[in-house]
Amino acid sequence: MSLGVHITALPTWPAAIDEFEEIMYQLVGYKKRGFAEEVTPCGFSREGLDRMASSEWIRTAFHDMATANVFGTSPTPGGIDASIMFELDPRGENTGKAFNTSLTTYNNFFTSRVSMADLIALGVFAAVRSCGGPAIPMKTGRIDASVAGSIGVPQPGNSPLTFQGQFQRMGFNQSEMIEMVACGHTVGGVHGSNFPDVVPPGSAPFDFQRFDNTDVFDSKIASDFVSGTTVDPLVVGLSAGQRVLKNSDTKVFTIDNNVTITRLANPAQFESSCKRILGRMVDTVPPTVTLSAPVEPYEVKPIKPQLTLQDGGVSILFSGEIRVRTTNNTVAVVQISYNDRTGGSAGTISTKYVGTGRGFDDTFDFFSFSKNLSSTGSISSYTVDVTYTSGLTVTYDNNGSGYPIRDTIMLQTPQSCIVGGTLTAVAAVRGISGAPILALSLKNPLSVAGGYTFSSLGTESVPMTAGSTIGPYILYTASYALTGDQAPNTKFEVATGSSTDSFKDTSTLPTTCKPLGASPPSDTPTPGYTYQGCFTDDAGSRAFNSGYIAGADTIVEGCAAFCSNFQFFGIEYGAECYCGNTRAASSLLAAASECNMPCGGDPSEICGGSNRLSVYKNEEYAPMINPDVAGYSYEGCWTDSPTRYLSGSATAGDSMTVPSCAGFCDGSNYFGVEYSRECYCGSTLSAESVKQPETDCNIACAGNGTTWCGAGNRFNLYKK
Numbered sequence: 084m085s086l087g088v089h090i091t092a093l094p095t096w097p098a099a100i101d102e103f104e105e106i107m108y109q110l111v112g113y114k115k116r117g118f119a120e121e122v123t124p125c126g127f128s129r130e131g132l133d134r135m136a137s138s139e140w141i142r143t144a145f146h147d148m149a150t151a152n153v154f155g156t157s158p159t160p161g162g163i164d165a166s167i168m169f170e171l172d173p174r175g176e177n178t179g180k181a182f183n184t185s186l187t188t189y190n191n192f193f194t195s196r197v198s199m200a201d202l203i204a205l206g207v208f209a210a211v212r213s214c215g216g217p218a219i220p221m222k223t224g225r226i227d228a229s230v231a232g233s234i235g236v237p238q239p240g241n242s243p244l245t246f247q248g249q250f251q252r253m254g255f256n257q258s259e260m261i262e263m264v265a266c267g268h269t270v271g272g273v274h275g276s277n278f279p280d281v282v283p284p285g286s287a288p289f290d291f292q293r294f295d296n297t298d299v300f301d302s303k304i305a306s307d308f309v310s311g312t313t314v315d316p317l318v319v320g321l322s323a324g325q326r327v328l329k330n331s332d333t334k335v336f337t338i339d340n341n342v343t344i345t346r347l348a349n350p351a352q353f354e355s356s357c358k359r360i361l362g363r364m365v366d367t368v369p370p371t372v373t374l375s376a377p378v379e380p381y382e383v384k385p386i387k388p389q390l391t392l393q394d395g396g397v398s399i400l401f402s403g404e405i406r407v408r409t410t411n412n413t414v415a416v417v418q419i420s421y422n423d424r425t426g427g428s429a430g431t432i433s434t435k436y437v438g439t440g441r442g443f444d445d446t447f448d449f450f451s452f453s454k455n456l457s458s459t460g461s462i463s464s465y466t467v468d469v470t471y472t473s474g475l476t477v478t479y480d481n482n483g484s485g486y487p488i489r490d491t492i493m494l495q496t497p498q499s500c501i502v503g504g505t506l507t508a509v510a511a512v513r514g515i516s517g518a519p520i521l522a523l524s525l526k527n528p529l530s531v532a533g534g535y536t537f538s539s540l541g542t543e544s545v546p547m548t549a550g551s552t553i554g555p556y557i558l559y560t561a562s563y564a565l566t567g568d569q570a571p572n573t574k575f576e577v578a579t580g581s582s583t584d585s586f587k588d589t590s591t592l593p594t595t596c597k598p599l600g601a602s603p604p605s606d607t608p609t610p611g612y613t614y615q616g617c618f619t620d621d622a623g624s625r626a627f628n629s630g631y632i633a634g635a636d637t638i639v640e641g642c643a644a645f646c647s648n649f650q651f652f653g654i655e656y657g658a659e660c661y662c663g664n665t666r667a668a669s670s671l672l673a674a675a676s677e678c679n680m681p682c683g684g685d686p687s688e689i690c691g692g693s694n695r696l697s698v699y700k701n702e703e704y705a706p707m708i709n710p711d712v713a714g715y716s717y718e719g720c721w722t723d724s725p726t727r728y729l730s731g732s733a734t735a736g737d738s739m740t741v742p743s744c745a746g747f748c749d750g751s752n753y754f755g756v757e758y759s760r761e762c763y764c765g766s767t768l769s770a771e772s773v774k775q776p777e778t779d780c781n782i783a784c785a786g787n788g789t790t791w792c793g794a795g796n797r798f799n800l801y802k803k
């Protein structure tokens with residue numbers, strides 16, 4: 084099994100990259116952020132058939148970067164800094180609708196944790212990858228400019244020398260210029276509406292002439308040029324009169340006598356050059372910006388872990404999800420081990436599989452958990468044990484320190500709410516002097532030249548007011564009236580000093596503030612049992628053989644009760660409940676996601692799947708025994724018959740136990756316990772009685788569920 088060699092190089096969670104990482108990798112499926120939806124598939128745009136969002140995102144990044152000046156800083160050093168927001172009009176070098184559309188999409192993902200400039204960069208990754216191109220390494224940490232950069236986006240009519248000078252100013256030499264233009268112009272095309280002299284109206288379908296004939300990020304832009312078959316309007320420009328003036332791709336590609344463009348005609352060369360040069364393009368940032376290391380997906384990532392003070396302050400609910408990367412491995416079981424607030428090991432928490440999500444190259448399974456902790460012991464950190472279907476268990480300890488969680492200040496989501504646009508936030512605070520604040524990151528409309536509107540971020544902070552004391556906590560409250568779009572769209576935190584519960588989302592708050600008193604949700608899954616995983620089963624050889632019941636009303640708790648005398652139970656196909664003390668060797672650990680059928684009696688719970696068992700272990704189970712009786716030796720499981728093979732006195736009763744039968748037989752040579760509640764004594768054992776396998780005597784004593792009392796016509800025999 085390969086777990087990826089880069090695990091130790093991963094950042095420790097939480098980190099500044101976290102929100103960016105999620106937008107980058109959680110693209111579709113469970114917990115999708117949906118960032119790539121606008122560029123999937125490659126040729127798509129919701130704006131119409133003459134538009135292509137993927138190419139527009141790549142062009143937007145280039146035009147944002149193109150004002151970079153590696154030699155100076157006036158008015159800004161430029162690079163990818165989202166200054167394009169201020170450069171749309173009226174200066175005329177950013178022609179067309181592409182920029183506004185792209186930036187409007189990015190604005191939906193813009194928060195205090197991910198800048199517009201980072202999103203412009205990430206757009207290149209998503210667009211190129213969606214079109215089948217390489218995964219461009221993505222770093223974060225770009226800072227948004229607040230003013231326009233210098234003029235300087237290359238225009239088709241410029242001279243070769245001007246192009247060279249412009250790219251030098253951006254930090255790229257001649258062959259890098261050729262690479263960057265070819266890598267940009269492999270997707271999309273020229274619009275007649277924007278450049279009528281290059282694409283005369285009516286000369287191309289929808290007046291949109293593609294650079295080549297494929298909506299794919301491929302080397303065709305170069306190979307078609309070299310072979311003389313190109314349809315690139317910036318080479319063969321459909322208006323003959325303009326061709327020599329505005330054939331900018333010809334001017335760029337031929338500047339080194341076709342050396343670079345010929346190399347790029349090779350698909351492997353094209354892919355590796357584009358990965359490198361587009362990576363450099365998006366990493367062109369002002370010198371004051373420090374970019375992160377290339378963002379890699381976490382192997383294990385907590386998703387919105389939350390502590391919530393419960394009714395009476397006696398307990399704290401710890402809930403959230405664990406995301407596990409499953410790109411190279413299949414995950415069977417995820418379990419949390421946590422430390423209490425003093426750092427001592429405090430116990431384990433089961434999780435249950437809730438869904439699978441995907442990025443371009445990665446898949447992730449999500450596991451939810453919810454556990455009531457005592458507010459005295461509470462929690463300070465946790466580690467995550469991931470068991471893969473290979474049987475291997477890996478403990479993820481967040482580079483050694485565990486995943487931290489602080490109980491000193493916590494947002495009380497059930498007590499907080501949004502009503503009529505007003506946010507009321509309630510925080511539970513312990514062990515901290517001084518009142519906390521509610522700090523908001525507000526998205527305000529940002530109007531720019533040309534009549535476009537994007538967003539700027541403002542901050543507000545409101546002191547919180549102390550209310551009731553509950554257990555070791557004091558509740559604090561603050562309210563803030565949000566306007567218009569802000570109500571469902573604001574990030575906020577409750578904070579005091581260095582303690583904070585941050586990046587909370589108004590969209591997840593309830594519309595009524597509930598008093599602290601509502602009963603706490605119960606733990607999932609079943610208390611007293613630990614989930615073992617999803618196991619294969621088949622009708623020919625069952626995983627568990629000792630007990631079986633089925634019904635449309637099956638629930639996990641019901642099967643647990645039915646199998647309470649056994650160490651394990653498993654539920655299959657939504658309705659079949661099996662018990663056993665050992666699992667057949669033929670039953671193997673399967674992917675967590677294969678147990679996906681709702682229980683017949685409670686669709687919110689999972690009850691296995693087709694030939695798949697959700698298996699639980701009874702942690703309180705004590706193995707059944709044949710107890711020692713003073714003066715007697717245990718002889719095993721023997722046959723009896725209605726004629727009785729122990730022919731002395733006999734008794735029966737619902738309080739039957741092995742010692743009570745021994746007492747009843749009062750010193751006789753033999754006694755036997757049978758069929759749960761029967762007791763037989765004898766001075767001799769009939770020669771007809773035959774010893775049987777121990778498994779034949781499989782019924783618990785009526786008076787003691789942890790000891791065996793025979794079966795039908797079988798007794799557990801004791802001899803003096």
Ligand code: HEM
Pocket residue numbers: 135137138139141142145178179181237238239240246263264266267268270271272273274275277278331335364
């Ligand atoms: C000499 C430099 C360049 C010139 C003169 C140039 C010029 C143009 C022109 C005139 C268009 C047509 C725009 C429209 O009609 O909407 C265009 C489109 C495009 N350019 Fe460039 N470009 C240059 C460099 C680059 C670079 C370096 C990239 C990215 C790495 C790039 C990416 C794109 C893309 C993706 C499109 C297609 C946009 C769409 O389909 O809407 N360009 N370019």
